[in-house]
Amino acid sequence: MKLGFLSIDPGTILFTLANTLILFLGLRHFLFKPVNQILEKRQTAVDQALKDAEDARSRAETAEAEYREKLDRAKEESAEMMRDASRKAQKRSDEIIEKARAEAAGIMQQNAEELEREKRRAEHELRGEVSGLAVLVAEKVVGREINPADHARLIDEFIDSVGDAE
């Protein structure tokens, strides 16, 4: 026996109602409950991982800032040391140069004095010789002896005028 094409059958309706309910409960229990549980667990795990990562990042940032500060301080210290050393070196070199210059100046001074003394002595000697020579020349010219003592003043004036002309 077959039902009509568009028949409404109470038996089928009752069975379908029961079947739909069973399938609903079955799907909820066998599919949705376990899958949603696992999705929730995963969400929790992901949240936890994100939080951990965030924490780790903030810790890393703190550490980095700390290291950076330390590094800066060390750099500053080393720069300070360098400056100090170069300042000392500069000072030392200045001192050495100054000393050398002073020594050189001292030597120059000594030399100059020596030279002066030598010059004076030479001048003196020269003056003696020239006055002797002048007396000799004058004797030859005048034809008689000239007493150097009498003409000393004259001779000296002459030599001075010659020296000035030099």
Next chain:
Amino acid sequence: MAIPKVLRGPEKLEVSGPKVIKTFHLFGMKINFTETVILEWIVMAVILLTAFLLTRNLKVRGTSKRQAIAEMAVEAITGLVRDTMGRRWLWFTPYIATVFCFSIFGSLISLFGVRSVTSDFSVLLTWAAITFVLITATKIRCGGVKGYLKGFGDPIPVMLPINVLSEISTPTAMALRHFGNIAGGSIIMGLIYYGLANLSHMIRLQVPLLTVGIPAALSLYFDLFSDFMQAFIFIMLTMVFISNAGPSEDAA
């Protein structure tokens, strides 16, 4: 040479309802046990077994392909319910999944040469009735019994018959649309098979070779596409009607 009967193709075209396997009387009522119910059991067994197998030893990390499929299915249907009905209806997801799977597998079972579950009007009427009950329950819960009854006289009392009609036509239309598409599709496919078999006999083919291949292309639309569309339309309408029965999520 005698051709076996199974290879001779359909000999007559018959449009009828499901076969009644057994009838028993309960409290003076005649209860029919039809082939639809047996097919429903098969469909349920397939769905539940699939769900059971897909959710074996689920893991939080290092998921298997089976688990990925199960998760995708659950997330897809959950997302659909959330987008269509709003977050407060999320508990309703398993019912939508139930109707969707039941409808789709119940329609596709016709590919194995049996009647589809959804070409039995009683089945669709049952689901539509569930939707109707849920719509009414939501209206009563949100507006009270008085508010619900008052709604029928809205905007003017004269509208009462029209409002009652519109209330009843909602589930009726849903059931008829689904039933009509699937049953109509199977009738068309039956006609095509019958026609092609007769055509084969007319050109003196003893085995109706014309029924090989040609109906498959049409079956893509009338069985696969239509089955999927109707299942989808049915759950969409169910969700929209039920969530529209209450105030919108912003107001709630």
